Amino acid sequence: MGTSDSAGGLPPLPEGSAGYSRSLSLTLRASTTRWGATVLLSLALVCTLFPWVGLFVGSSPVYAQGPWGAAFGRVETDPALIEVVQWPTAWVDQVAPDTAMLLPALLLLILAVVLAWADRSLTSVDLRQNITLARLWPWRRSLLLACAAGATVLLFLSVWQGWGLERALLSSVNAQFAEEWNRSVHSPSQLVLVQYRIDQELLRYNLKHTLWQWLGLTSLFTALLALLLSWVLERRVHRPPPRLVFQY
DSSP states (O other), X not given: OEEOOSOTTOOOOOOOOTTOOOEEEEEOOHHHHXXXXXXXXXXXXXXXTSOSEEEEETTEEEEEEOHHHHHHTOOEEOHHHHHHHOOOOGGGGGOOOOHXXXXXXXXXXXXXXXXXXXXXXXXXXXXTTSHHHHHHGGGHHHHHHHHHHHHHHHHHHHHHHOOHHHHHHHHHHHHHTHHXXXXXXXXXXXXXXXXXXXXXXXXXXXXXXXXXXXXXXXXXXXXXXXXXXXXXHTTOTTSOOOEEEEEO
């Protein structure tokens, strides 16, 4: 995307309407959107190295988990804060790994980043010396789109089902109130009271999803949209790239 006039074979800007003295045009080009997707995919991969969910005291996490840790059931802990808050700790050992969903998502994201940078940096390289790479090269953008789409779907599903850390915490709190819940199962008013106590107990742990999660998911989803847009633009072979014209 960039400013453009009538140069480069593009049609001239529309004539100014009455009352407008200036205009600005933004041209959508496939190469630019692909660069944007490459940067955003790289940013999403960097975000996976940081915690995406945690139990916080103020702004400091007592327990935290990112995609890589969640894939193998690992939880980052702060021993000093654990001593301060004195929360129950047995439930931490019950954090289950999400290997089946998160490991493929992360591997697809890595492959998407590699393909995106290769697509941007190897355009001038003669690939005929490597037969396998030469055969795969025409399919690189289709593979890139498939990898980005797969990583996006799997990571969003992981957030939707909850990270292992939060599922283990919820299971522990529910078990804590299970007896009261069973006694109140035939009394709707009592069930409401028990549910309120469960909610208050969960609030005590101050569970939060971090900025890294939202930045990573937003970057990944925007990168996927940019790849789809570039795919559409590349099929406008005999038509000029679309432009947005602002008059002021």
